Amino acid sequence: MARLRNYFLTGFIVCAPLAITAWITWSFMQWTDSWVKPYIPTQFLPDSYLPFAIPGFGLIVALMIITMIGFLTANFIGRTIVKWGETVLGRMPLVRTVYTALKQIFETVLADRSSSFKTAGLMEYPRKGVWAIVLIATTAKGEVAKVLSDQGEEMLAVFMPPTPNPTSGFLMFVPKEDVRILKMSIEQALKLVVSSGLVTGDEKTAPMTQAEAERVIEEHERREAAE
Structure with a gap:
């Protein structure tokens, strides 16, 4: 019985991270698709031509758009547009505070390793x-x-x-x-x-086992008593 229990726990330790990772990935793909797909013209949706939906298509489109925005922002015209947009947001009291805080957080999290x-x-x-x-x-x-x-x-x-x-x-x-x-x-x-x-x-x-924990506590109590 103990061996079966160990087998189950070993299998659970192996399967649980994989299952949770797959569930989080699938949920994120569905969430992204639900936000992006409604804005994609029907003629560009594979779902319109195929008898089944392609999961993750909205995520792929979102990644392409974000990459394109990053490319455009890297040149002079893009930087000028971004600077103008930040100037407009900077004149809005509440929006300015939220935008500045979020920008600093993302810059910190996604900063270069250096x-x-x-x-x-x-x-x-x-x-x-x-x-x-x-x-x-x-x-x-x-x-x-x-x-x-x-x-x-x-x-x-x-x-x-x-x-x-x-x-x-x-x-x-x-x-x-x-x-x-x-x-x-x-x-x-x-x-x-x-x-x-x-x-x-x-x-x-x-x-730590129970015996080891008790030994550590006893040693700690002896040191305190000696002091």
């Missing part, structure tokens, strides 16, 4: 002796660097992602000496955060 997180590290938080994973963004610049210049040390801007959702977190400016640089990549550091420490790079670590 300007995105490149290094992971460890920093003592929330108290001495407790270490947390941080992503190092850059050195402190601008007004922040001027205000912190009295620290006498180079300050780093670090982002601390929480477990298991690394999309939120804390931005902190800390002395460079307080951060220990890790050799692991950003992807490996995020895997470590999302998995609650169970996945270290390409290696998987088994969860």
